[in-house]
Amino acid sequence: MTDSVVVELIAGEGERRCLADKSLCLEMAPVEEGTDIAGSLILTSPTTGDVTTTPSLPYGPGNGEGLRLWPYLIAVPKGAEAESDGRSEYLVGVISEERSMYSGGGGSGGRLHLLRLNQSPDRLSLGDEVLDVVWDSSLMIRACFSEQDGKDRLGACHDEYRFKGSLTAAANDGGEFPSLTYRSVATAFPQTSRRSEDNSGQKLKKSDLADWKDTECSYQRVLRYNPATSRYEMDRPAPDCSDYTTP
Structure with missing residues (x-):
């Protein structure tokens, strides 16, 4: 996923993730477990010593939610x-x-939020959200309720559903923000399992004990920034993949 637009952050001191030249580091501010306090980001510029803690983010961690840093940055082309x-x-x-x-x-199910981040010689500041997209999930649903069920399912006593997104640079269209390609992969295990169906009473074969790739929910879209809405938008609607993405 590394290119000149989608830049991988490297490990820094403690929980920090940094640009390769260490001109900018980011980390999630620690939140005491069991509280409903919203999370925030700590932005550090080691070359100048500046440290900025952003205002509370409008996501979690209350109601069973958590927050984590995406270990990449999208580099916005510089104007003159x-x-x-x-x-x-x-x-x-x-x-x-x-x-x-x-x-x-x-x-668990995750959503990726992209927010604007401005860095100047004397200031670091976090701006508005420009993208909110389903990102990853991992679900396990019990499928064995008796010893016979375990035998019939060859020991595979959970139906498992996974979803994973990724972002790469798309062809440059000269917009304010770079265009991006969003890809997803959705799988079910065993191959016969479908979350929207009753999977009980199945007798599995050894060949069933493998991932099944859902071709409808394994898709690709181009994301382009729309100045009228101040957000990224897909070139066409995404399918309903809630069977994979909703815990």
Whole structure:
């Protein structure tokens, strides 16, 4: 996922993730477990010593949610004015995660939020959200309720559903923000399992004990920034993949 637009952050001191030249580091501010206090980002510029803690983010961690830093930045092309005064702009990603537990199983589902981040020689500031997209999930649903069920399912006593998104640079269209390609992969295990169907009473074969790729929910879209809405938009609607993404 590394290119000149989608820039991978490297490990820094403690929980920090940094640009390769260490001109900018980011980390999630610690939140005491069990509180409903919203999370925030700590932005550090080691080269100048500046440290900025952003205002509370509008995501989690209450109601069973969590927050984590996306370990990449989207580099926004510099205009002539920014080049001359040393300013940089990025899109920083925060993943909000919803978790649910239920009898014999549970799961989590994450959404990626991209927010504007401005860096100047004397200031770091976080701006508005420009993208909110389903990002990843992992679900396990109990499927064995007796010893016979375990035998019939060859020991595979949970139906498992996974979803994973990724972002790469798309062809440059000269917009204010770079165009991006969003890809997803959705799988079910065993191959016969479908969350919207009753999977009980199945007798599995050894060949069923593998992932099944859902071709409808494994898709690709181009994301382009729309100045009229101040947000990224897909080139066409995404399918309903809530069977994979909703815990």
